[in-house]
C-alpha cells in the first residue's frame with residue numbers, strides 16, 4: 642500500500658536586510674496557501690527562512706548580530722504562520738537562527754506537526770565558511786563566526802507516517818549526513834539552503850557548477866540511502882549578493898522528480914510515496930547485509946587526510 646506524503650518545497654526569493662520578519666512571514670503564509678490549494682500536507686521552507694542570509698556581513702562585535710536570531714519559537718512574528726498551519730492541518734519545517742536561553746547560537750531547523758506543535762529540532766552540523774574577515778574572498782561567509790556547530794547529531798522522527806530527517810544547506814554535501822540518517826531507516830530528508838552562485842575563492846566556479854554540485858549531492862544522498870530528499874532554496878539577489886535557486890525533490894532512486902526554474906517565491910508540490918524507499922533498502926542498500934563496518938573506522942577516527950601525499 643502506498644504511503645503518500647504530499648510535500649511542498651516552498652522556495653523563498655531574496656530577503657533584503659531591511660525586510661522585517663512580519664513581511665517574510667506574510668510571504669511564507671502566501672506560499673502555504675498555494676501549497677494547500679495544490680494538495681500539500683507538509684511544507685518545507687529554506688534555511689534561515691525568516692531573514693536575509695546575514696552571515697555574509699562581518700560584524701566585529703558578535704552580540705550586535707543577535708537581532709537576527711530568534712530567542713523563542715514560535716515568536717510573536719512567526720505565530721501567524723503556526724496558526725495558519727494548524728488551521729490548514731499542514732505540517733511544516735523551516736530554518737532559523739536560534740539563540741538559546743543560555744546564550745548559544747545555532748543554525749537550526751524544526752519539524753512542526755499538523756497541530757502546530759514543534760516535534761523535532763535539528764542544529765546544523767557542517768558549518769561552512771570562516772571566522773574572521775577574509776580579504777582574499779569575493780564575499781564573506783561567516784557562519785563559523787556567528788554559529789556554533791550543532792549538538793543534535795542527525796536524528797530521525799516518526800512524522801507524517803514515515804521516518805523523517807533534517808539537514809541544513811552545507812550538510813547536503815556530506816555523505817555522512819545522509820548515511821547517519823540512513824542507518825536509522827530515514828525515508829525523507831528535508832533541507833533548506835542559501836548557496837551563493839559563485840565560489841568566493843574561485844570565481845570561475847559559477848552558477849552551472851554550483852547547481853551541478855547541489856544536484857549531485859542531493860541525488861547521491863537519496864540514491865545511496867534509498868530516501869526522498871526535498872531541498873529548498875532561498876534564491877535571488879539579496880542586497881547585491883546572488884543566491885542560486887535549484888529547489889528540487891529527488892526520489893529514492895536518485896532521480897529529480899521536480900525542480901523550480903526561477904529565483905522567486907514559489908512552491909514545488911510532489912506526492913512522495915514513502916514505500917518507494919523499500920526496494921533500495923531491501924536490495925542494493927540493505928545496510929545490514931552489505932556494509933563492512935570493519936573497514937570504516939577512519940570515518941569517525943579521523944577528520945581529514947593525515948600527511949599530504951603525492952605533492
Ligand code: CDT
Pocket residue numbers: 688769770782809810811812814834835836837
Ligand atoms: N548556507 C550554506 O551552508 N551555504 C554553503 C555555501 C558554502 S561556500 C562557503 C553551501 O554549502 O551551499
